[in-house]
Amino acid sequence: MVMDIEAFRKAGYQAIDRICDYYYSLEQKPVASQVHPGYLRELLPAAAPEEGEDFQAIADDYQKLIVPGLTHWQHPNFYAYFPTACTFEGMLGDLYATSATNPGFNWACSPACTELEAVVMDWAAQLFGLAGHFLNSSEIGGGVIQTTASDSALVAIVAARARYTAAHPDVRLEDLVIYTTTQTHSLGVKAALVLGLACRALEVSADDRFALRGAALRAALDADKARGKHPFVLVGTVGTTSSGAVDRLDEIGEVLKEHPDVWLHVDAAWAGVTLACPEYRAPAQLASINAHADSFCTNFHKWGLVNFDASTLWVRNRRHLTDALDVTPEFLRTKQGDAGTVIDYRNWHLSLGRRFRSLKVWFVLRSYGAAGFREHIRKGIALNAHFAALVRAAPPFALVTEPSFALSVFRLAPPLPGVADGEREAALDALNRAYYARLAARPDVLLTQTVLNGTFCIRFAVGAARTTQDHVERAWGAIQEEARAALAEWEAARADGA
Amino acid sequence: MVMDIEAFRKAGYQAIDRICDYYYSLEQKPVASQVHPGYLRELLPAAAPEEGEDFQAIADDYQKLIVPGLTHWQHPNFYAYFPTACTFEGMLGDLYATSATNPGFNWACSPACTELEAVVMDWAAQLFGLAGHFLNSSEIGGGVIQTTASDSALVAIVAARARYTAAHPDVRLEDLVIYTTTQTHSLGVKAALVLGLACRALEVSADDRFALRGAALRAALDADKARGKHPFVLVGTVGTTSSGAVDRLDEIGEVLKEHPDVWLHVDAAWAGVTLACPEYRAPAQLASINAHADSFCTNFHKWGLVNFDASTLWVRNRRHLTDALDVTPEFLRTKQGDAGTVIDYRNWHLSLGRRFRSLKVWFVLRSYGAAGFREHIRKGIALNAHFAALVRAAPPFALVTEPSFALSVFRLAPPLPGVADGEREAALDALNRAYYARLAARPDVLLTQTVLNGTFCIRFAVGAARTTQDHVERAWGAIQEEARAALAEWEAARADGA
Incomplete structure (x- = not known):
């Protein structure tokens, strides 16, 4: 079943088409993969096949078995960790590079x-x-x-x-x-x-x-x-x-x-x-x-x-x-x-x-040009500034430190009536961990947590190439929605004397 | 000039087609790149362009500027170092992997x-x-x-x-x-x-x-x-x-x-x-x-x-x-x-x-199957055995040690009449270095040298996927031709009293 040149042409065109489909449908996918640990081992045979398989079956399995197990770092509502770049120019650089390894x-x-x-x-x-x-x-x-x-x-x-x-x-x-x-x-x-x-x-x-x-x-x-x-x-x-x-x-x-x-x-x-x-x-x-x-x-x-x-x-x-x-x-x-x-x-x-590796860098720098590269960086910083302004204007949200380039770090910091001053930070920590757990469970947005000198907080990192102000505002909607729910839960638990 | 999905489809198809062309024409290329040190810096601007360029110009420059600077490790007459694998299944694995980085x-x-x-x-x-x-x-x-x-x-x-x-x-x-x-x-x-x-x-x-x-x-x-x-x-x-x-x-x-x-x-x-x-x-x-x-x-x-x-x-x-x-x-x-x-x-x-990286391994193991993988390994070993038999049957060629799997190490070891026993190894070393320099200058075959406990020798490593017995025999022809020339040169130099 070893692939010859013409079979590669066919499989290669299909791969290109399927990558196009992936990007057309990206926004409809959950940002984070929803599979459970061990999902793939359950679906695959225990050993390699003895005889070679038709490549179409393999390519179809990529769509069926692998894509659902991907977290989509190029999703416009990906704000976790830091962005990982993925441009069409970069892909082509990788493809040409591997073609004459x-x-x-x-x-x-x-x-x-x-x-x-x-x-x-x-x-x-x-x-x-x-x-x-x-x-x-x-x-x-x-x-x-x-x-x-x-x-x-x-x-x-x-x-x-x-x-x-x-x-x-x-x-x-x-x-x-x-x-x-x-x-x-x-x-x-x-x-x-x-x-x-x-x-x-x-x-x-x-x-x-x-x-x-x-x-x-x-x-x-x-x-x-x-x-x-x-x-x-x-x-x-x-x-x-x-x-x-x-x-x-x-x-x-x-x-x-x-x-x-x-x-x-x-x-x-x-x-x-x-x-x-x-x-x-x-x-x-x-x-x-x-x-x-x-x-x-x-x-x-x-x-x-x-x-x-x-x-x-x-x-x-x-x-x-x-x-x-x-x-x-x-x-x-x-x-x-x-x-x-x-x-x-x-x-x-x-x-x-x-x-x-230099091939993909060359492709990107030439296709974007220095001007296009700067425009991309400035866009990320502007989107983050917009997000930070939304946070600043909406207590009980609070920035934990000044925004930096395209990153904001925030948490909920409500008054917490009835909580003693000495217990306030521990209570905020518990509230924010519960809040983050809610946010992390959402399929439509992805953020990650950190701890800054003991303070649990949430990171919002912009930079995926397809993120627009509209995406940031929809993410902000999700962030507010889960905050309201987390605060309500906290108050209910407090009313119960928990 | 940033590439959108449809521009990627077009550039992607073209990349696939050009990779097909590369493999159709591979055997006609010199195995080792013939460029001189510094060739590329002379051809490229000193800085990235300010404005983005059309991708077609970039893709054409890959063909024009980069391909001549490649040594073709997948050439069927590549016997240098050890092989570096490059299969169509592997390329597709790399392509899908980079598409959702x-x-x-x-x-x-x-x-x-x-x-x-x-x-x-x-x-x-x-x-x-x-x-x-x-x-x-x-x-x-x-x-x-x-x-x-x-x-x-x-x-x-x-x-x-x-x-x-x-x-x-x-x-x-x-x-x-x-x-x-x-x-x-x-x-x-x-x-x-x-x-x-x-x-x-x-x-x-x-x-x-x-x-x-x-x-x-x-x-x-x-x-x-x-x-x-x-x-x-x-x-x-x-x-x-x-x-x-x-x-x-x-x-x-x-x-x-x-x-x-x-x-x-x-x-x-x-x-x-x-x-x-x-x-x-x-x-x-x-x-x-x-x-x-x-x-x-x-x-x-x-x-x-x-x-x-x-x-x-x-x-x-x-x-x-x-x-x-x-x-x-x-x-x-x-x-x-x-x-x-x-x-x-x-x-x-x-x-x-x-x-x-596992994606390309998965693609290869499924497409070849265990049986196809074994067949590839056995083919390399059989081709090397064929080469070693040619060497053994043709003094003054000599194997320096027993062939191992798909690798043979050989040198010229002629009688060298008139050379004292104590000077024989030094003379053979000089002869074989001169011989290797001739061989290394040929565009149609590529081998590399080594030294084994002080003995300079030449390695013949089979394993590129496209190498056949016919290629090995043509390589052997080149190896013999340069040996005759090196020996004639050595004898002429000796006759001159050099």
Whole structure:
């Protein structure tokens, strides 16, 4: 039953048609999949078939068995986590890339893959206003596409550790410390687990809008160094997951001038794409990124219109990557690599093989153009501003912190008559958890929760390409409806003396 | 210029048609790209366009600028490195997966992604004859799809380190040692670089066909432990890159019974897929894998018909992964995850987000069936046997070691009259390097080189889906032609007294 070229043409046309149908019908689907755990194992045989099956049966099973098990991240009423990009241009990039698959580990594997990546990373660097030293054309720093921000951070931390231990060969690995904040994405803790190193999450405050300040960093560095510890990398964030907080990279950069062997990795996985718009370069701290960051990461595959995965990482000095990661056995040697005239991207990341990810970035940047890319970012921010205004105008809704770019974090904060002051926060927490459970059960909208310094709250993250103001207003309707129900339930329970 | 649904239909049909054209014309193309370093930067603008471009121009540029920069790993005369799989079923899997992209980090992201992966990993485990404890349905061990074998090995080594340091909390990281052999793929050294740990490459001999034996392992363990070192993981290989060597896992397993806290990771990235055929289960050491391996990896994306990337990793005990890698902040908590009723694959690998890779594995296993999969593997081995027979029958060609599965390693070994015995190997090395340089310059065939215990040699790796006996014979013609030329050149140089 193996597919030949003409059978592929037929199945390929059908796939394209069915993807079109998917997008025409997307808005009618529940946002989150409604299946129960284990649903698919019940429907599939226990083992692969002995004889090959007709592809039409397989394609039909995709529609029948898989699509109902998908949560639709491209649904216009998806406001959970952060968006995951999915554009038609991105799909076509993935399709062309897979059609002539190669493992891409050196230039010779397929020169176009290395070369296009080097060029589009320079395009992206300029789109975001990154300084010249981050460009591949500088031949000093450079950019590389990783799978995810976790991967980018891990690579940066490995390079930071190699740089630090080369300068301090007598330091024990046990004494190295990775700095994050309590608001840093789990990628910080994960990197520490992977590397077997200590991690210290610096405290931040609601008064500082959950941003790391220079003074807190200085105090931590001084205290840790005094007790013989060696902080060697700080993961700063532009746009944290819980609240969109932006660490004060200006202050951090000043402090790190006193500690030049501490590497500054800036994780802007979500919000980094706002740098495409001149008006967001100050709030997203571009000047400090350019002045102070050893490495900078943003994910095109979140808000940046390129299909997952496409995490872009730039470094100030590419030698820090290759010094840490270069492995070139005989079977990987090439004339061009030996001559040093080409980038061998395998030495810029963890794996050996790599997909041709730059193709989809190229397709998207050309089809949208810089202007279209900025328009998409501005639309998300405007929709979020609209949502935040609705929240502000409608007590007992309350923003827990200031909206950040395209993210608002809110909760219900009614007066709760009869609840003692000392019990108010616990009662609000219980109310909001019950409220969120109601909201999460709805098929027509999807939001996710978080906890900010102990306060349970709900995140509203805009950015799916198809979301309009009308969708935001319908989502707001659902949010209000469940709030009324949750408040009524709470009051009824209270009347019952519960 | 942003693409709408109908524009996507048009561009999608065209992409399908052009992929068909690519495969119809594949054999007429040079195997390796003929471009020069820097070719693409010269052809592209220095920055992204300000305004979006028409997609037709972009699609045409893919044909005009990118395709000439591709090395065609699916060309039937590609015998370099190891094959990289690319089937129409795999492409369609990638296309459907990217069409509803989601980051897949927990069950709720899209239940179908987690559930299909759990099921197809059990299908694959059974296809390969893996023991029940490796199946997800065992709820003890289980399988997960990683990006590459480097990634799989790194995950296994992290789990091994976590298990070891939990049992030996006083051991310094500086005293841990990763064991590989001199023939282990660079993934061993790379993992050591990433983790900042020592790595010891155990010597193997040509007499043992480059396989690690139990006695050598025991001697190394005893010596290292005596000097206070802590070997905690051994990367054993079934099918090394240079020569297809298979470590003696039976002997290794017996030795490791005396060292039960040393983790055995079996890297069968290339040759593991032969386990689908009952007749290769003994040479590929299935019984010992089942008896002794803590983790086992093979790549469907090499010889296994699934488009890159799809590296399958099984572990004997899933808790060793989650104990090492579990990170669950509030914003990643789910009802199902908290209840423990579902797998959250993010805790089984390094990154957070992950692609829907199981879809293409499912498509391939169903379309080929187990029988079709085995037929593909057997065809590659038969073609290699044919090639090896041609080499054996044609001195001065010589096999450097026994052929392994679908890989032969050979060189020219003519008598070299007038060359002293002590200089013979150096002269052969020079001759074969010159010979390989000629071969590598040919557009109609692609092979790569390696060095085996100091001997420069040439690898012939079969496995591209479209290779037939006729292709192998034409490649053999090219190989003979360049050999005659290289030998004539060598003799002429000698006559000149060079």
